[in-house]
Each structure stands twice: as C-alpha cells, then as structure tokens.
Amino acid sequence: MTFRQFAFRNVSRNKRLYTAYFLSSMFTVMVFFTFSIFAYHPVLSENSIHSSASTALSVSKWLIYVFSFFFVLYSMSAFLQSRKKEFGLMMMQGMTTRQLRLMIFMENMMIGLAATLSGIGLGVIFAKGILLAGENMLSLNEQLKFYFPFKAICLTLTAFLLLFVLISMFISVVLRSGKLITLIRADRQPKREPKASPLLSLLVVLLLGTSYFLSLRASGMEVVVLLAPVVIMVTIGTYLLFTQLSVYLIRKLKGKEHFFWHKTNMLLLSDLTYRMKDNARSFFLVAIISTVSFSAIGALYGFQSMLNGSLTKDNPYLFTYLAKDGDSKEPVHTQLIDQRLSESGITANKMELKLNYYKAAEGGQTLVLVKQSEFNHLAELLGTETVQLKGDNAAAVDFGLSRMGEKMLNQPVQLESGIVIEADKAVVSPAVRGLSGYWVVSDELLARLAQPVQESHYYAWHGSIGQQGAIATGAKLTNILPNSENYEFYALEYQTSRINESFGPLMFIGFFIGIVFFVSAGSFLYFRLYSDLDEDKQKFKAISKLGLSEKELGKILNRQIILLFFAPIVVALVHGAIALTTLSHMFQYSLFRESLLVLGLFFVIQVVYFFIVRMFYTRQIKSALAG
Incomplete structure (x- = not known):
C-alpha cells in the first residue's frame, strides 16, 4: 500500500x-x-x-x-x-x-x-x-x-x-x-469543572436588554446612529451568554436537588456544563453568522417588498402629469398620454386637480390650496379617506411619511388678502403624488380668495396594476416627456421595474451569501457534534451497564442534540427578529410578514437538518452499545 x-x-x-x-x-x-x-x-x-x-x-x-x-x-x-x-x-x-x-x-x-x-x-x-x-x-x-x-x-x-x-x-x-x-x-x-462569574452573567442581561430596548424604541435616523453601539453590545452579550450565563444557570439547576435527581436529569446536567463551555465559541460563531444571514436576507426581502408596496400604495396611479405654471405644452402632452394609452389598450380613468398657490402675509411662505370637491373626487375614485370641512376650517394633507400635516395643525396662517387659513385635521392621502403639506379648503372659501399667484394642473390616470403594455408605454412616454422645470411625468410600473432591475442583483447576491453562511453555520454544529462522538460512545457504553434503557438513552441524546442545534439558532432568531423589527421602525413600514417568512423558513430548514443528523448520530451510539 x-x-x-x-x-x-x-x-x-x-x-x-x-x-x-x-x-x-x-x-x-x-x-x-x-x-x-x-x-x-x-x-x-x-x-x-x-x-x-x-x-x-x-x-x-x-x-x-x-x-x-x-x-x-x-x-x-x-x-x-x-x-x-x-x-x-x-x-x-x-x-x-x-x-x-x-x-x-x-x-x-x-x-x-x-x-x-x-x-x-x-x-x-x-x-x-x-x-x-x-x-x-x-x-x-x-x-x-x-x-x-x-x-x-x-x-x-x-x-x-x-x-x-x-x-x-x-x-x-x-x-x-x-x-x-x-x-x-x-x-x-482531567477537565476542571467550568465556573461562571455572576457579575459577567448579569452583564449579559444588561447588554442584551439594553440593546433590545434601544433597538425597539429607535425610529428613523436614530437606528443608523445606534447601529454601531448596539452591534458591539449584542456581540459581547452573545459571547458572554454562552461562556458565562449558560454555565451559571446550569450550575444553579444542578444545585436544585429535586430537579437534579429527577429521572435522567443527573446524566444530562452533569455533562452539560462541560459541553456548554467546550462549545461556547462554536455556539457564539453560529449565532452571529446565523444572525447575519437572517438579517441580511430578511432586510433585502423586506426592503424590496417595502419599495414595491409603498410605491403602489403611495402612488396608486398608472401615470401622473404635473403641469406647472407656464407649461405651454400642457394640452399637447396630456393628449399624447391619452393617445398612447388608447393605442396600448390600457384602461384608466383620467382625473384632474388644480393646485392654487397663495402668498402668506408674513414670512414669505407659499401655501398650496386645493378645492374640497376636487380632492374628494380623487379620494372617492381611489377608495381613500375624503375630507369633510366645517365652515372656513381646512385640512392639512400629507402624501407619505413626512407628517408635515401634523405640524400644520392649529397653526393659523394669514394670506395677503387678509383671510386666515387654519387646519383642524391632518390627513395622509396619496391623492397628489409626492406633494405633502398642502391645504384642502372648501369650495366657498376658495371662491372668496383673489386670483392665485401661481397655478398648477395635476393629471392622474388611475387603473388596475399589471395591465399588458403598461411598462413599455411608460418607458416610451418617459423618454418623450423627460422631467423639466415646466412639467413632471411619472409612470408607476416603469419606475417600479427600474427599481427592481437595480435591486435584483442585491437580492440575488444577498440570498446566496445568506444561504452560504447558514449552511456553514450548520456544518459547524455538525463538526462539534461528531467531534465528541467517540467520547459519547464510551460514556454511554459505561452507563448502559448500570441499567440505562434504550428509551432513556434516546431521551438524553435528543436533549443533547436539541441543545446543540437550537441554542445558537434560537438566539440568532431573536437577534434577527429584533433587527428586522428595528428596520421596520426605521422606514415606518411593517415587515412582519417578511420577517415571519424568512425566520420561519430558516427554522424549518434547521428542524429538518436536526432530524437527519439525529437519526445518524443516534444510530452510531446505539451500534456502539450493541457491539
């Protein structure tokens, strides 16, 4: 040989x-x-x-x-x-x-x-x-x-x-x-019995508790500011969790005689302290790698869902055209859009709204006023909230997440004509794409006002998403009508497809890298389990001579393998859930469905992997006892 x-x-x-x-x-x-x-x-x-x-x-x-x-x-x-x-x-x-x-x-x-x-x-x-x-x-x-x-x-x-x-x-x-x-x-x-510091064990609770509290309370740009310190605290806390707190809790359980002497708990706990100490670095590594995988894939999937969802929700029109004051080609452009939609067989309802610009008496502020009847007409077609005004009161309207309308509540503004405009309610509505902080006033009040200093006409074509030819038509019209200082044109499905084209590679890359990390983490657990196989064979062979039944052996092996496979994964799932919840707070968009799908899928994969490995590992131990 x-x-x-x-x-x-x-x-x-x-x-x-x-x-x-x-x-x-x-x-x-x-x-x-x-x-x-x-x-x-x-x-x-x-x-x-x-x-x-x-x-x-x-x-x-x-x-x-x-x-x-x-x-x-x-x-x-x-x-x-x-x-x-x-x-x-x-x-x-x-x-x-x-x-x-x-x-x-x-x-x-x-x-x-x-x-x-x-x-x-x-x-x-x-x-x-x-x-x-x-x-x-x-x-x-x-x-x-x-x-x-x-x-x-x-x-x-x-x-x-x-x-x-x-x-x-x-x-x-x-x-x-x-x-x-x-x-x-x-x-x-001979191995020394592992010891754990009560102070370091308490530090785990403080570090992870503080990190979770700060993460769940943060919103907007606060998330970015807290990212580095939270990541550092979570990393240190996770390491101490496996090296200190787990050992400390096991020693406390061993001190409870009633629990320790109950059935096979003595066999499990006697060896568990050593296993936790020996596997602490592997558990830490698996937990961190898995957290990165969960967070990366969940964030990418959630971000893509958020982009597509918020674009459709906040802009429910297939096409929009804003003709600013001085747009001499307004009739030609709107007619062109109508013609292209007709040629492509796209069904859409055309809607129109006038934006009236008035100067405030002080401060140089410009107010955008919209007639109540026109706003409610668009809202009814969209199936969104209409505005019901009392007297000369107004409503402050936001397009999306800026919440400018809330800041305008009960803040009276006097126009140059002497009439005072005051909003007693704030509304979030996608009626006018991209415009926040405008006022909806009654038709009577607007009629009493003088001629506005500036006027803009807003056109919207509302129809069902996914119609054949919508993307191609949007691409052609976008090339023909590039945004200028006189007008703005927006094609929803074409812009969404462009975002997906840009985001697609990131999603593809993040998915595969996340899967590689997760597979590697599972391999680490496999290595740790099988590195102790020979030692386990000798240990259980000796214990079996004292009368350990096959059922009790299976119960002990199940508990050991469950601990090895799911202790770091459960920690990673909690870290990942907190991270994705924080991300949803940052963008003020619920990622619950996406988080549940990603974390649930990884957990199911881990369960399947556990059953496969458990079957082969148990077979190895039992074959050693039979021999």
Missing part, C-alpha cells in the same frame, strides 16, 4: 466526519461558480446597462472566497481535534511529524479537489436552470442563454485549488509548532 493509498483510505474511513465538510465546501464552490457564470455571461459583461450587476456579482464571489478560507480553516481545526487519538497512535507506530503533515496535506487536497470538481460539475449540470432563475431574480428584460462557462470553470478551479493548498500549508505550520502534541495529550488531562 502506497502512502497516497493510505491517505485515501483515511479519508474513506472518516467519511462520517468529512461528509458535512465535503458537502459544505462543494456548495460554497458551486455558489462561487454560479456567481462567475453570471459575471462572465455575455449579456452582463458586454452590456454597459448591466455592468453594475456584473461588477456586484464579481465582488460577491470574492467575498464568498474569503469566507471559504476561514470556513475551511475552522473545519480542519475541528478534524485535528477529533482525530487526536488516531494521530497519536500513528506517531507511536513510527510515523514522523513530516509524514503526518504530508498525510494531512494529501487528505485535505483530496477532499478539496473532489469538492471543487463536484461543485463545478453540479454548476454546469444545473447552469441552464440557474441562469433562468437568475434572469427572474435579477429582473432582466433580456434572456440569459446557456453558454459554456470556460472562464468561470478555470477561475473556480484555480481559486479553490489554491485555497486548499494554502490551508493545507497553514495546517503544516500549526503541526510544526508543536500544537499537535497538545491535542494528542488533551484527552488525558
């Missing part, structure tokens, strides 16, 4: 431990390769319109590459820890340190090469489907046809082979420094 065959058989014998590492690495390679396929696609790389998307994809794949370096490094460290007895046995049989380093180098390169080739192979096989999905996610109007990604294959193969070579060389340096001996002898040294 040659040395290469020996290294290959080592990999095949340890396939249980290497499986998650191989699959995670393969998935990471596949994502990198996918980004490369898009970045080098002729439609994106050779078209200046989509150059920003191509650049964003290129940058993102290198972010994935940097993350892959640290992921592989962590994975290899976990393997060294779990195989310390095996390495010690080899060295006792005469293997030199140099041969051991060479063996680890060859094993890592075998797995790395297999993961790289498999990731590229799967990417090529599913390239057509990936391009089709990406075409929709990127909101492209052009078709991404299949092409043979020669550049992407060469780049991915070179980049990841180099990555695995660098990692293997780094591991050799670690072994040369003598750390391997420490790992070999670590299991022979």
Whole structure:
C-alpha cells in the first residue's frame, strides 16, 4: 500500500466526519461558480446597462472566497481535534511529524479537489436552470442563454485549488509548532469543572436588554446612529451568554436537588456544563453568522417588498402629469398620454386637480390650496379617506411619511388678502403624488380668495396594476416627456421595474451569501457534534451497564442534540427578529410578514437538518452499545 493509498483510505474511513465538510465546501464552490457564470455571461459583461450587476456579482464571489478560507480553516481545526487519538497512535507506530503533515496535506487536497470538481460539475449540470432563475431574480428584460462557462470553470478551479493548498500549508505550520502534541495529550488531562462569574452573567442581561430596548424604541435616523453601539453590545452579550450565563444557570439547576435527581436529569446536567463551555465559541460563531444571514436576507426581502408596496400604495396611479405654471405644452402632452394609452389598450380613468398657490402675509411662505370637491373626487375614485370641512376650517394633507400635516395643525396662517387659513385635521392621502403639506379648503372659501399667484394642473390616470403594455408605454412616454422645470411625468410600473432591475442583483447576491453562511453555520454544529462522538460512545457504553434503557438513552441524546442545534439558532432568531423589527421602525413600514417568512423558513430548514443528523448520530451510539 502506497502512502497516497493510505491517505485515501483515511479519508474513506472518516467519511462520517468529512461528509458535512465535503458537502459544505462543494456548495460554497458551486455558489462561487454560479456567481462567475453570471459575471462572465455575455449579456452582463458586454452590456454597459448591466455592468453594475456584473461588477456586484464579481465582488460577491470574492467575498464568498474569503469566507471559504476561514470556513475551511475552522473545519480542519475541528478534524485535528477529533482525530487526536488516531494521530497519536500513528506517531507511536513510527510515523514522523513530516509524514503526518504530508498525510494531512494529501487528505485535505483530496477532499478539496473532489469538492471543487463536484461543485463545478453540479454548476454546469444545473447552469441552464440557474441562469433562468437568475434572469427572474435579477429582473432582466433580456434572456440569459446557456453558454459554456470556460472562464468561470478555470477561475473556480484555480481559486479553490489554491485555497486548499494554502490551508493545507497553514495546517503544516500549526503541526510544526508543536500544537499537535497538545491535542494528542488533551484527552488525558482531567477537565476542571467550568465556573461562571455572576457579575459577567448579569452583564449579559444588561447588554442584551439594553440593546433590545434601544433597538425597539429607535425610529428613523436614530437606528443608523445606534447601529454601531448596539452591534458591539449584542456581540459581547452573545459571547458572554454562552461562556458565562449558560454555565451559571446550569450550575444553579444542578444545585436544585429535586430537579437534579429527577429521572435522567443527573446524566444530562452533569455533562452539560462541560459541553456548554467546550462549545461556547462554536455556539457564539453560529449565532452571529446565523444572525447575519437572517438579517441580511430578511432586510433585502423586506426592503424590496417595502419599495414595491409603498410605491403602489403611495402612488396608486398608472401615470401622473404635473403641469406647472407656464407649461405651454400642457394640452399637447396630456393628449399624447391619452393617445398612447388608447393605442396600448390600457384602461384608466383620467382625473384632474388644480393646485392654487397663495402668498402668506408674513414670512414669505407659499401655501398650496386645493378645492374640497376636487380632492374628494380623487379620494372617492381611489377608495381613500375624503375630507369633510366645517365652515372656513381646512385640512392639512400629507402624501407619505413626512407628517408635515401634523405640524400644520392649529397653526393659523394669514394670506395677503387678509383671510386666515387654519387646519383642524391632518390627513395622509396619496391623492397628489409626492406633494405633502398642502391645504384642502372648501369650495366657498376658495371662491372668496383673489386670483392665485401661481397655478398648477395635476393629471392622474388611475387603473388596475399589471395591465399588458403598461411598462413599455411608460418607458416610451418617459423618454418623450423627460422631467423639466415646466412639467413632471411619472409612470408607476416603469419606475417600479427600474427599481427592481437595480435591486435584483442585491437580492440575488444577498440570498446566496445568506444561504452560504447558514449552511456553514450548520456544518459547524455538525463538526462539534461528531467531534465528541467517540467520547459519547464510551460514556454511554459505561452507563448502559448500570441499567440505562434504550428509551432513556434516546431521551438524553435528543436533549443533547436539541441543545446543540437550537441554542445558537434560537438566539440568532431573536437577534434577527429584533433587527428586522428595528428596520421596520426605521422606514415606518411593517415587515412582519417578511420577517415571519424568512425566520420561519430558516427554522424549518434547521428542524429538518436536526432530524437527519439525529437519526445518524443516534444510530452510531446505539451500534456502539450493541457491539
């Protein structure tokens, strides 16, 4: 048997431990390769319109590459820890340190090469489907046809082979420094019972409690100001949560004799303190990485939903045209819009409203007054709130979230004619797109006023969203009627499609990066679980001789695996829920549905992953007891 065959058989014998590492690495390679396929696609790389998307994809794949370096490094460290007895046995049989380093180098390169080739192979096989999905996610109007990604294959193969070579060389340096001996002898040294500081445990409550309180109370730009300090407090609090507070609570539970001696609690709690301390860094890492994944995907999905939702809600018109004072082409332009809508078969109701501008007697303020009958006509067609005025009272109207109308309440303003305008109610209405802080007055009051200093005519075409030809018609009219100082034209569905085209690459990139982070976090948990497998086999084999039933064994294993898999994930879900709630406060737009969907989906994936891993892990333990 040659040395290469020996290294290959080592990999095949340890396939249980290497499986998650191989699959995670393969998935990471596949994502990198996918980004490369898009970045080098002729439609994106050779078209200046989509150059920003191509650049964003290129940058993102290198972010994935940097993350892959640290992921592989962590994975290899976990393997060294779990195989310390095996390495010690080899060295006792005469293997030199140099041969051991060479063996680890060859094993890592075998797995790395297999993961790289498999990731590229799967990417090529599913390239057509990936391009089709990406075409929709990127909101492209052009078709991404299949092409043979020669550049992407060469780049991915070179980049990841180099990555695995660098990692293997780094591991050799670690072994040369003598750390391997420490790992070999670590299991022979008795573990000290972990201790926790009550003050540091209390600090966890203060840090996380303060962070949550500040985040949930913040709104608007306060969120941006608090971002850095809150992130720092949450990070420190999460680390202390697993290293201090969890150990402290377990020790308190062990002190309650009634609970400690109840059924199998003694077996669980006796080992739980050591497990929490040993796994604290892994739990912290998984919690932070998962929080980033949840927050990134939830924020991107919510932001896209908010843009589309608020655009439609705040501007329910297919087209709007504002003819300012002095617009000599107003009749020609409105007739052109009517004609194009008729030619495209778009059904819409045309509405008109006049904006009257008056000067205040003092301060140089200009007031925009709208006739009550005209405003209510638009409101009735939109199905929104109408305004009912009493006497000469007015209503202050906002378009969106500025809340200017609330500031205008009960603030009388005298016009140059001597008439006083005062609002006794504030209304938020999309009746006039983009205009906030105007006054709705009764028809009688407006009739008593002198000629306004300036007039603008607002036209709106209201119809159902999603009509065929609306985007194309909007694009043509936008090119014909570019906004100027005399008029403003806005096509809702065309502008929405442009936003989606710009936001599509971010959504696509954020989704894949978030998934890579989450898969890697799951792999970390898998490594930690299986690194303790041999120790668990010996422990439960000894306990089974004392009369531990199979049902009790299953209950203990379930609790241990549940704790390992869901302790960091639950913390990440809470962090993510707080972050997304804070984001909704920042934009004053509810992201509850989006947050529930994203967090719920990740939780379901984790539950499925838990059942799969539990099945294989329990089978390993029971087979050891049967032997």
